[in-house]
Amino acid sequence: MAPTAVYALAEKDGDDDLKAANVETFLQRLCQDDIKNMPISLTGIVGRFREGKSTLYNIMHRCLVQMEQNPDSFPDVNDYLFEAAVPNANLFKMSPNSHGCTQGIWITNDPYIIRSSDGTMIAVFLLDTQGLCDNESKDSLDSALFLLTSMICSCTIYNIMRVMGSDSLKTLAVFSKLASKIRNSFYTGKERVFQDLVILTRDAMLGDVQPGWKDGDMQLQQNLQKQKQKNVDTIKQVTKAFRTLRGFLMPKLAADPDEQSFTITPQSVFPEFQKHIALFLQEVLGSKLAPFQRRGDTYTCQEFAGFFKSITELFESDSIPRAENMLETMIRVEFEAGMETALAEYRAEIYKIMETSPTNDALYTHHSASKSQAKLKQSQAPIYINERARANLYLQKLDDAIEKEFELLVAQNNARLKAQDDYQKSLQTKEAELSAMEAEAVADRQRHENTIQDMEHKFQSLSEQRETERQAMRTEIAKEQAEFERRQSQMDRERLEAQHCVDKLRQEIEMKRSCSRGSWWDHIPGVLNLIDSLASKGIKYHKNYTKIQARSASQLSSSASVPTPVYTSTSVPSLKDCGPVESSKISSDKC
Template identity: 25%
Template sequence: MLAKAEKTRDELEERLLKEQQTRKLTIEAHKTQNKKIEELKTFLKDVLSSEEGLLDDDDSEFPSSVEPVQIPSEPHAVRIVEVVEDTDHSFELNVKALESILLDPKVADKKVAVIGVAGAYRKGKSFLLNFFLRYLKWRSNAEKVNGEIELEDAEWMYPTVPLQGFSWKGGSERDTNGILIWSEPFIMKDKNGEEIAVLLMDTQGAFDSQSTVKECATIFALSTMISSVQIYNISQNIQEDDLQHLQLFTEYGRLALEDSSAKPFQTLLFLVRDWSFPYEAEFGFTGGQRILDRRLEASEKQHVELQQLRQHIRNCFENISCFLMPHPGLRVATNPNFDGKLTEIEPEFQQQLKGMVPRILDSHSLVHKEINGQKITCRALLEYFKSYMKIFQGQDLPEPKSMLRATAEANNLAAVAASRAVYQRLMEEVCGGGTPYMSTSELLEEHERCKNEAIREFRNARKMGGVDFSLTFLQRLEDDLQESYENYLKVNNGKNLFKSMRTPAVLVTLMIVDYICQEFFQLLGLDGIAGIFSSILVIVIGALSVWAYSRYSGHLREAGTWIDESVSYVWKNFISPNAGNLGPLGNAIQLGEAVSGGSGNKTVNATRKNQ
């Protein structure tokens, strides 16, 4: 059996090298042929133009009987989501490229599995994904050669072949932009023998110097929403900040899905790279599960926030697992010319890689992409992809913030709340519910004093974000204090006996005037005019009854408020301006206005104008 497997491996490796050489020679031959055709066309055009002038500058009339040879397109990584960093950091979906992959007649109506990799930048995501790609290529070729394959003894890693596929390189600078999908879906069979299309998806690394928090959140969330298996690539250990970032990104995706009734995502695999503690937990899935259980364990000793974080992660995914991967070796990390050959990688890394990749892509382990419990096809995945992109391109989702900005906002909001409490405490001492009425001018002076104390409290508080950042919250505080002052002004006016009795006094006065006018015009025999005053009298009596019922019972408050506003309008526009012409009654009105401190609304408007 071992000899057969080695023979199969040698045959496949030799075949792969021959295919690469043949493809390279074919492309070079096609390029050479195209170049000769163009040279021939140029030569004939020059000859004919110089002798007969038959051809003009537009060569569209040239009778080209020989068409250039179309260079066959090799499978490659296709960028389907691009981040436009030169302008507004928006996202663009390459619909045509995505359609060419998902609407291919060979896979359009087949169920689909999507393997995605996401995480921080420069942690080897693309490098790792190329081994998934190599395995799928090997499996596809092996099934064509031998039909059935023996996975246990199979050798698919090709130790001497350079690693190709998704773009990758060593160094400290970012290499991947946006989201990429391999242009050739691989057709495999699931555990039930049904053919399924397998897609590999690579993503832009998070937390680099060019990406905003929104970009990182959107890329990770979109990848998680599309993938049936999301590989979360992290370095050395599962730390608390890794879990916090996962919580932020998955919550952003959950908001886009608008469905919190069920677990929104499928399978999450924590892939811990460069694990250095095999004496605590062995490499592979078994040790990884042990570490994962420790990190996601919630206990009563933990802070409530930490417990909620762990519960959130478990509620977001149907299945969660972990794999511990050793370091590939110093020759990989320090050699700028490393091309991915396994001969330069540590044997332990090779061994774990050989165990992990088939485990994820094995027929019995393939995870169908499901949405709302239904397995979807490549054709349906295209529509979901476009729908998700519209959501992230819109304005409905909140803007995710960095931890510093979120903390600074919370810190400044706490300072605003504390300063507002100082203002309210001081104002309650001056004009609270148990204090007597105060003139509006005196209340305004107390308001200015208490407001200055509150602003001083805000400025003296230690706040994050800097002075410019805090100015927005200072303005918010001033707006809140002005709103509170207007409320205190209304409460204070309610204590004024003259103002509280204004509505019934005006209504009673109108009743008396209407009655006198009605009787007067009846004596003169002008019954029509007397009827008008009689109708007004009925309306005024009804208004007074409704107002009294509203104040006594608390019902019909809107009607009572409307009557108060109507009476205030009559008072300000007709009675108060003409108080000097009303004799002793006018003097009483002017005295009441002076005692009440003038119009509260005018004072409020003056305050706003001064501000």
């Protein structure tokens, strides 16, 4: 999410006044879902024009890009110092001549998402300002730039060149006096108006001191003490205005860093600068990176948006904001912020009981307790000197806001109770209808079950009856089958016997034919006797038997007219010699 550009938050107009710009763009970015609940940190820089503020900020930009990409460790100085280290290396515009190029206040279009030393993810913005003390700007503009930058930044870098001299400290004293004036009218106790101030001496003329934090802090305190001896109580003004105050001595960047074509490369940078810029950024952007706070409360991006929106009202007039206007605005912002905090706590408490669906009596009891607690918190906040009447006014505003909030809650609760009552009635009606439907369904189910049982019983009886009938039929069939088989067997035996007799008769007839004695019709009585014998033994072919009898009878009746054959051979015996013909007695022996 590293920023790709910067835009102006405040610009100079034709009358050399400071006017707000792109405020809505900044506020909308702060309230987007990806960062709105994330703590915010703003680092700002102020100082004289053409003293390398933008160059320093471009180095910080490259360092923050590397920190965002590798959150587990602080990047090596070689990974961010040189311009070829990252794309879009110079985010802040640098002047190619002796005139400053930054006008007004500029800020990165997106935050750097950085993991702080305690593991918290912080949205970090860089804030660049136009140079102070140039010949084209009013002194009041310089004061406004310093105060506004310090007001909205969690860390302000005061950039000076070569020597932390009396002029630089006097300028700081003037700014701090304005801040101290705000503070004296603003807070009681040990609270401070602004957060952290770092006085960075660039291209420091070291002499007997060493570059870095230790000698930078020592030199700062020595110079402040010198100012105090001259009856300029700079140290008192500054320490009253800022939470912390530190100094750092930075060696020279390169031999000729002011040339128009100069770029930061490994060949052009002094090793001492390379070493100490790493030490400086390790603390400012690393271990000492802190979120924006007011009265000890850490602000998220969304909360800071509300604070910043109030600050921008300072730019709506036709002139540069004065310290008194800033004082008035900050007092109002602080009162309103305190009231909003107390109101938010009241809402949090009252909505807890709203989740339990309370009665109006229980809601009113909880409302009274929560309101008393919120008003107590507001009244216990640090009171501005000579602002007791205003404190009471905002306390009354808080009471009115809470009562208005409570009226809305009561209306919502009444609507909820009515809806709940209507729902209960509707539920009871539905339950009664459901019970009736269930009873009817039970009755229908019982009827259906009874019908099914009757049908099952009838089916069972019918099945048993059919099974009995089938069993009887199987038994009858079995008997008939047995009887059929028995008769079939008997008929087969009789058929065989008949066949045997017929075969025997045929043989005997053939034998008779072969005999030369007697006539062939003399054998007809024997044939009839044989047929009677066969019929008496069980031959069932009645029709054929009747036809044979009829044919035999006709032959007998017509035998008288049949001429008797004449046998020429005397060797053939007649039937008379054989005696009567019987089927059981016919044999070839008698022939």
